[in-house]
Amino acid sequence: MEKIFGRPEALQDRVLSYCPGCTHGIIHRLVAEVIDELKVREKTIAVAPVGCAVTAYNFFNCDCQQAAHGRAPAVATAIKRVLPDRVVFTYQGDGDLASIGTAEIIHAANRGEQFTVIFVNNAIYGMTGGQMAPTTLPGQKTTTSPYGRDVKTAGYPIKMTEMLNTLEAPLFLARVSVHDPKNVNKAKEAIKKAFEAQIQGKGFAMVEVLSTCSTNWGMTPVEALKWLENNMIPQFPLGIVRDQEGGAR
């Protein structure tokens, strides 16, 4: 019998540590499939964040460094400078990338560092138990915004992809979602382009992936997917915002 579907080689045969219904698993798989399709697994080095994906080194079947909270872009910068012919990517959440690590991501992008960033935005802190993130929606209740995010005192969700799009150096910037199969396919296409940009030595690439956190949102996984579609996408519009190959969008 012909095997037509299996685990990507770039994913280890381990049970993921994510909650049931969490979309991290889908995103891990997409990254792993892309690595396999581009045949770069042996020369890939992943940088894990602090957050739910802190143990990503147990899931990706490639060399990995675990970085301090928010510092993955600095760590990835140096790995790529030391080993320019390897493929380096960071996998970061919204607290890691858009809060404590804003300086690191902006400056790595601004230097045009040649690595790929997978930015998982689920509008909340998952690992620490559901606190407000920089990407938490206006009015969204979290454990540290129990009355809902008040934009008068806590500001508005930060749109990292658009913010990085103000810089000259980045090559590829996109926001995708994984709330339905059609978008999962689009997400994979964007992730592939982001890795290809690096492999071709062209520059910095980031894909922001809208993701769910049914546990801390207090929803069923299905409700969470709907909530993402109805609430996050209007706040964080999907699409490729920068593709210097294909011109400005």
Add this chain to the structure above:
Amino acid sequence: MADRVMMKGNEAIAEGAIRAGCHYFFGYPITPQNEVPEYMAKRLPEIGGTFIQAESEVSAINMVYGAAGAGARAMTSSSSPGVSLKMEGISYIAGAELPCVIVNVSRGGPGLGGLAPSQSDYFQATKGGGHGDYRLIVLAPASVQEIIDLMYEGFVTADKYRNPVMILADGILGQMMEPVTLSEVKDLQIPPKPWATTGMINGKPQSIINSLGLAYEDLEKINIRLQKKYQEIAAHEIRFQEEETADAELIIVAYGTSARVAKTAMIKAKAQGKKVGLFRPISLWPFPSQRIQELAQAGKRFLVVEMSAGQMVEDVKLAVNGKTTVDFYGKLNGTIPSVIDVNNAIIKCFASQGVA
């Protein structure tokens, strides 16, 4: 062929590192160490190395983490307030057991402090600074030549134990010029680094650079292993210099710039008929406690001289453990003790300690 040249301490830090095979430098400007990144920015591209002016000291130390984790000899340098910013990263580097060199051309604090030299970062360098039970190997040069030599020793020792090394200098050492001999380094002593994340090429098993031990037993095991390593370092990496201690009744204990002033004061005191010696710790961690203990058991008394309110003096007192007296003379941030100051402290010791 060895070159004899005049060199500024900060330039010696950079040149010493390059000669030790360090081709990756990550830093952020701060006085009084700016000649280090400036020298690296010029030299490293010439030899195919990488210089990055990071967006912050925080980022710079995490770049060192990434580069060291990828198997390269890498370093950063800064001065006191900047080194404080690096402490998170240093703790991670110690936890992940990554070899690298961190230079602190220290200045006065606390807070923004001043630009003048100081030795008030001794506690931070030797007692932790960042979180967790970790140790840095801390080396304190006292001349520009010794900076060159210790940069090499620093990288070799870091690689030997997979442990970060700190070179603790001060603004005087960074800014002053002295003649140095630049010998050709014949053996870089770079060991193989199969643990580095260079990719799973040719069947290499997965490398993980990590300081996480989520399970309670895991973290305990990690810490037991680290402590074992630190004991090994403490047993083998003690460095110090003694002058005129054999017949001394009073021994001045001082490191770095203070040791140079103390030496002149010692010579002056000897001319005054006082039996004085000098003990200069070069490794501040591991601290040469055992030798100080031996000297205390032989009845020697001590005067600790520091450009601080008294930090290393605590380690001297721990080593002496009440066997004899330990006096202290300190100059606070921004001023350097004069020979007369130290000489007066020596005379006072002889009077109060009843040393003839």
